[in-house]
Amino acid sequence: MGELIRVIANPSFVDKLLQQTLIHLSLSGAAVALAILVAVPAGIWLTRAPRLAEPVMTAVGLLQTIPSVALLAFMIPLVGIGTPPALLALFLYALLPILRNTYIGIREVDPAAKEAGRGMGMTSWQMLVMVELPLAFRVMMSGIRVSTVLIIGWATLAAFVGGGGLGDTIMTGFAMVSTGHILAGGIPVTLMALCADFVLGRLEKVVTPRGIRV
Amino acid sequence: MVRFEHVSKVYAGGQKAVDDLSLTIERGEFVCFIGPSGCGKTTTMKMINRLHEPTAGTISVNGQDIMQMDPVELRRSIGYVIQQIGLFPHMTIAQNVELVPRLLGWDAARRQQRINELMPMVGLDPAIYRDRYPKELSGGQQQRVGVIRALAAEPDLILMDEPFGALDPITRETLQDELKRLQAKLKKTIIFVTHDMDEALKLADRIVVMKEGRAHQVATPEELLRSPKDEFVAQFIGRDRLSENPSTLLVREIMHRRLVTVDPKHGIAEAVVTMRQRHVNSVLVTDEQDRLLGIVTAKEIEEVKRGTVADVMRTDVPTVLPDAHARDAIGRMYLDGLDHLPVVDEQRVLVGLITRSSVAEVLSRSAWQDGGAA
Incomplete structure (x- = not known):
């Protein structure tokens, strides 16, 4: 604890830490946002082409099993060092929970509601917008939440490929065998992940229509 | 059309x-x-x-x-x-x-x-x-x-x-x-x-x-x-x-088969919810083997507000066998002033329920037959 206080007593270090926090946040945010943009439409599309769902889900799941440091390393020959490999790797990790929850959320909408909608003359688009998405929303949101928390943690590794963020401070801590540095980098990451979980959890509740709240 | x-x-x-x-x-x-x-x-x-x-x-x-x-x-x-x-x-x-x-x-x-x-x-x-x-x-x-x-x-x-x-x-x-x-x-x-x-x-x-x-x-x-x-x-x-003739109808032919039942281990609140959802003022209590244990009515629940169904159920429920004559069962309901009569087999397994509406049905069937014959 004393070590931590000694490290953060230095104002220029605090400045650096704030900057790293911002980078960390924007890197995670961008990765999740990109993943939502890709995985939500892809998940919806898979519910329309269920035969492809299994292979696509397996392929995306496979990405998840590649050790994160290795995945980051793979990115370097492809897109160089710095932010791009970090962003790309985090984006790939963020895909699966969102894709899977979008697909499952929509597929598990009560068949009775779908049959009623179709029988009443909804077009496929109306069915999606008026019935399937609202009813799948909660499951989709929880996929986004899982992804976000995961990515905030994993973004620490961005430092390995020069992507910056709080991982820099933690790596410095390793190099200098300084518990203070490790804590100074690690605690904000943890707090960020907890905050994101809390905020997205609240959001999920607020936007869930009253009729399907449990 | x-x-x-x-x-x-x-x-x-x-x-x-x-x-x-x-x-x-x-x-x-x-x-x-x-x-x-x-x-x-x-x-x-x-x-x-x-x-x-x-x-x-x-x-x-x-x-x-x-x-x-x-x-x-x-x-x-x-x-x-x-x-x-x-x-x-x-x-x-x-x-x-x-x-x-x-x-x-x-x-x-x-x-x-x-x-x-x-x-x-x-x-x-x-x-x-x-x-x-x-x-x-x-x-x-x-x-x-x-x-x-x-x-x-x-x-x-x-x-x-x-x-x-x-x-x-x-x-x-x-x-x-x-x-x-x-x-x-x-x-x-x-x-x-x-x-x-x-x-x-x-x-x-x-x-x-x-x-x-x-x-x-x-x-x-x-x-x-x-x-x-x-x-x-x-x-x-x-x-x-x-070929039905009300005087030869059996209990099994007029009883309701879809029944509202609860488990004796359930709380009273749960029984109240069940009754309210199904719009009934009494529920039959059965065990895992569907054997009839008793009956709980809204009246009894009002008096005792906590505990389990087993605590408040009445166990002295009059019952009738499915092969009994409907005529006799109905007679008994009127004589004893019962609103309903559970139908159980020899093993006390609940198979049906006779209510006042079953009685009305028997009467209407016989009325329809008379009309048809005339």
Whole structure:
């Protein structure tokens, strides 16, 4: 604890830490946002082409099993060092929970509601917008939440490929065998992940229509 | 109104669901399709709004070949009610009811007016229920909403797929009565699928008995009872109903079979919820083997507010065997002033329940027979 206080007593270090926090946040945010943009439409599309769902889900799941440091390393020959490999790797990790929850959320909408909608003359688009998405929303949101928390943690590794963020401070801590540095980098990451979980959890509740709240 | 001409439906696996069906349904007619499961009755109905498409033959609605019509427009012009009710849980009752008008582009004022017309028709006060969500309503109320939702855009034709099949007997009878009343007033053409002969006899102008994808016999309820075409139809109607004489009826022939029961380990609050949902003022208590343990009534629960069902149930319940004469059972109910009499077998396994409405049914059957004989 004393070590931590000694490290953060230095104002220029605090400045650096704030900057790293911002980078960390924007890197995670961008990765999740990109993943939502890709995985939500892809998940919806898979519910329309269920035969492809299994292979696509397996392929995306496979990405998840590649050790994160290795995945980051793979990115370097492809897109160089710095932010791009970090962003790309985090984006790939963020895909699966969102894709899977979008697909499952929509597929598990009560068949009775779908049959009623179709029988009443909804077009496929109306069915999606008026019935399937609202009813799948909660499951989709929880996929986004899982992804976000995961990515905030994993973004620490961005430092390995020069992507910056709080991982820099933690790596410095390793190099200098300084518990203070490790804590100074690690605690904000943890707090960020907890905050994101809390905020997205609240959001999920607020936007869930009253009729399907449990 | 609806005309089937040599319609067949063969599923992708080669299974023949409907086989060369020809039938004309007149405007304003209430037609029930009935038959054992797998006879093609539901498939036949779902071909009318193109949820299934025929593989041969033509179906026309109002003289128009439905295969030439846009399926979405066709469906919006036909009311549709399903057994699982299928209300949208994230929409309020009003939003559910106004759905088809909204799809058709009616303006808000007109939709509003329509909701206010429809809800009272099934005894739901718009002021109380319009902004509630489906899960806040009982099963019977939900299906009432299902029915008016199908009526909302004023279709001439309504398809109903076992709409009351999942409701308890008392609610089911009430909804049947309401539907009959609505039909008398609105004169819609209704195509109603059921596997319950009582329901078909009660509601239909004409009954289509289906067997293996064919219209096996098409007749009015009276004709069907008087001259069933063969053994299959006779059996479906039920031998007892044909030759029945109230003085020889057995308990098993008049008892209700769908029962509301609770587990003795359940809390009292749970029993209250069950009673409220099913609109009953008493529930039977059974163990895992369905053996009757006792009965809990609303009165007893009011006195004791906490604990489990086992604590408050009355165990000295008079019962009757399924093979006893109905006459004797009814006599006992009147003598002892009972509202209901559980039917149990030798192992005390609960198999049915006789209520005051079963008694009324026996009386009405005998009255109908007298009328028929005269």
